[in-house]
Amino acid sequence: MVKKGIIKRCIILSGVVLMFFVISIGFFHEQLAAKEKLVIKIGVQPVILPELITQSKGILEKKYKNKYEISWIEFTHAGPGIEAMAAGEIDFLDAGVMPLIQGREKGRDYWAVGNSIGNVTGMVIRKDPGIKGLKDLKGKKVSYPGAGSWQYAILLMALEKGGLTIKDVELHRARFPEMPILMKKKSVDAFVGVEPFLSLSIVEGDAEMGFRPADELSGFFVVRPAFAKSNPEAVTNVLAEFHETSKWIKSHPEEAAEEYAKVFKGAIKKEVILYAIKNGLTFMDDIVPTYDHWIKFINSTNSYELTKIADIETFVKDFIHPEFAKKVRK
Amino acid sequence: MKNSVSHFKNHRRKLFFLIDIIILLILWTIVSFSSEVAYNYILPPINVVFGDFVKLIADGVLVQHITSSVLRTLLGFFLAVITAVPVGLLLGWSERFYSIFEPIIEILRPISPIAWIPLSILWFGIGENSKIFIIWLLAFFFIIMNAIHGVKNINPNLIDAARTLGASKKFLFFKVIMPAAFPNILIGMRLGMGVSIGAVVIAEMIAAKSGIGFMMERARTVIDPSPVIIGLVLIGLLGILTNLCFVKIENFMMKHRVSK
Numbered sequence: 001m002v003k004k005g006i007i008k009r010c011i012i013l014s015g016v017v018l019m020f021f022v023i024s025i026g027f028f029h030e031q032l033a034a035k036e037k038l039v040i041k042i043g044v045q046p047v048i049l050p051e052l053i054t055q056s057k058g059i060l061e062k063k064y065k066n067k068y069e070i071s072w073i074e075f076t077h078a079g080p081g082i083e084a085m086a087a088g089e090i091d092f093l094d095a096g097v098m099p100l101i102q103g104r105e106k107g108r109d110y111w112a113v114g115n116s117i118g119n120v121t122g123m124v125i126r127k128d129p130g131i132k133g134l135k136d137l138k139g140k141k142v143s144y145p146g147a148g149s150w151q152y153a154i155l156l157m158a159l160e161k162g163g164l165t166i167k168d169v170e171l172h173r174a175r176f177p178e179m180p181i182l183m184k185k186k187s188v189d190a191f192v193g194v195e196p197f198l199s200l201s202i203v204e205g206d207a208e209m210g211f212r213p214a215d216e217l218s219g220f221f222v223v224r225p226a227f228a229k230s231n232p233e234a235v236t237n238v239l240a241e242f243h244e245t246s247k248w249i250k251s252h253p254e255e256a257a258e259e260y261a262k263v264f265k266g267a268i269k270k271e272v273i274l275y276a277i278k279n280g281l282t283f284m285d286d287i288v289p290t291y292d293h294w295i296k297f298i299n300s301t302n303s304y305e306l307t308k309i310a311d312i313e314t315f316v317k318d319f320i321h322p323e324f325a326k327k328v329r330k
Numbered sequence: 331m332k333n334s335v336s337h338f339k340n341h342r343r344k345l346f347f348l349i350d351i352i353i354l355l356i357l358w359t360i361v362s363f364s365s366e367v368a369y370n371y372i373l374p375p376i377n378v379v380f381g382d383f384v385k386l387i388a389d390g391v392l393v394q395h396i397t398s399s400v401l402r403t404l405l406g407f408f409l410a411v412i413t414a415v416p417v418g419l420l421l422g423w424s425e426r427f428y429s430i431f432e433p434i435i436e437i438l439r440p441i442s443p444i445a446w447i448p449l450s451i452l453w454f455g456i457g458e459n460s461k462i463f464i465i466w467l468l469a470f471f472f473i474i475m476n477a478i479h480g481v482k483n484i485n486p487n488l489i490d491a492a493r494t495l496g497a498s499k500k501f502l503f504f505k506v507i508m509p510a511a512f513p514n515i516l517i518g519m520r521l522g523m524g525v526s527i528g529a530v531v532i533a534e535m536i537a538a539k540s541g542i543g544f545m546m547e548r549a550r551t552v553i554d555p556s557p558v559i560i561g562l563v564l565i566g567l568l569g570i571l572t573n574l575c576f577v578k579i580e581n582f583m584m585k586h587r588v589s590k
Contacts, residue, residue, distance in 0.1 A: 073456060089455040265554060
């Protein structure tokens with residue numbers, strides 16, 4: 001009697017579990033369904049980049065609705081995006097220059113096909129009577145994302161300009177979104193970060209711009225080589241729309257700021273984004289990447305020991321593929 | 331008399347629970363209003379968080395996030411149960427297999443789920459498989475350890491008695507060992523479910539389109555504390571709910587046992 005009771009209960013429980021299993025498979029079935037259109041998987045990050053507006057306005061979906069199936073995959077930062085591209089999970093990504101170079105150095109395979117955005121990085125200094133310039137950072141606390149980052153190189157450049165070295169400041173590692181909060185709490189006296197967090201501190205009245213490298217090309221569109229080889233037209237088409245979006249942002253900064261604020265759901269306010277667009281960020285006029293720029297840049301990262309690339313020319317020629325963006329320029 | 335005493339204890343428990351919630355809400359309000367930074371960036375007031383919660387429900391977004399996380403958790407947990415329980419029983423039963431596999435388990439067990447994420451992306455991509463792998467991994471070790479100890483801690487007199495009465499190995503395993511180890515296995519499953527909920531949040535922070543972890547990480551990236559707090563509360567509630575479910579399952583499965 002007791003035995004039959006246990007067996008009955010086991011059967012009922014197994015049935016319930018199996019039902020959940022079946023529902024789960026059904027829920028995720030879209031991944032198993034065959035696609036007729038070319039599926040393009042684009043990695044995005046929730047920062048001020050042109051493709052965020054391309055995504056929010058559904059530009060690619062509307063223009064190529066019969067040709068492409070666009071899948072947007074969000075990453076919190078570039079690292080997991082690069083891993084995903086290496087695993088063949090995404091076809092496009094817009095990422096910062098340092099993670100891209102370091103990823104290539106470690107053997108990750110992708111091609112840089114277009115210039116995305118410039119002047120994303122800078123150093124802001126707390127508004128304080130005792131801190132009038134970079135030289136007054138001696139003995140002060142500076143927040144940065146960590147050694148090996150491009151922001152670390154910016155920090156070294158900024159300190160050099162103020163006649164200081166890394167040993168003259170007290171370093172604190174933090175993530176970019178945390179930096180303006182640390183600044184507001186006066187836990188740090190300066191931070192080296194990225195937009196829109198630099199503009200957030202400035203607009204909130206907590207800091208002012210201390211150092212920004214001139215003509216810094218910060219972000220690049222990269223593509224999975226196998227995808228690019230089999231779908232060169234798709235690469236050019238997607239780049240063209242990203243470039244059109246960049247041009248639209250430059251000519252319509254207010255509307256762009258409003259669109260970004262909607263994407264960020266109001267946490268990063270419109271006035272902060274507008275300040276970043278008007279005073280810092282550069283949306284590229286020319287989308288075509290050049291070998292000279294990259295060679296110069298990698299010489300710089302080698303000199304700061306962020307990279308150890310011996311044969312820079314070969315590295316750059318393997319990595320940079322301007323042929324797709326040149327068709328956009330035409 | 332007995333009924334009125336237990337009735338009173340029940341009411342008193344509910345009253346204390348209510349008092350705890352009120353104290354928490356008061357502390358929350360005090361911290362929110364303590365500074366501009368706390369108000370805007372760290373712990374917005376209850377009414378602001380509640381307003382955002384209502385907006386997320388109205389958009390349908392929150393239900394989608396909860397559904398994604400729950401389904402991933404259940405899948406990963408289910409896979410952990412069907413792999414860990416038989417393996418745990420075997421390792422608990424066979425000293426030879428235990429001595430071979432125990433060092434591997436002890437090496438892999440303490441590794442944090444965050445450390446597994448880059449490998450899981452490379453092995454399984456950024457789809458559901460990598461997330462379910464992380465959940466499976468964490469739940470697996472909790473369940474297997476409890477299954478092993480469940481078997482090893484069986485009263486040896488039970489086994490001796492069964493053997494004396496002529497029980498075969500098969501009978502011993504299925505009719506004595508398994509039922510005796512079952513309470514421990516259930517404990518392992520309950521703990522495994524708890525870590526599964528934590529694991530899914532971590533796995534979703536890396537690459538996902540939905541889920542509580544995705545919602546929280548995205549909100550953190552754009553300095554929007556409300557969804558982070560909503561996520562924390564939801565995780566807590568899911569933990570309580572799954573624990574209650576396990577208590578019910580335990581009572582249901584162990585109904586045949588004579589209560590003392």
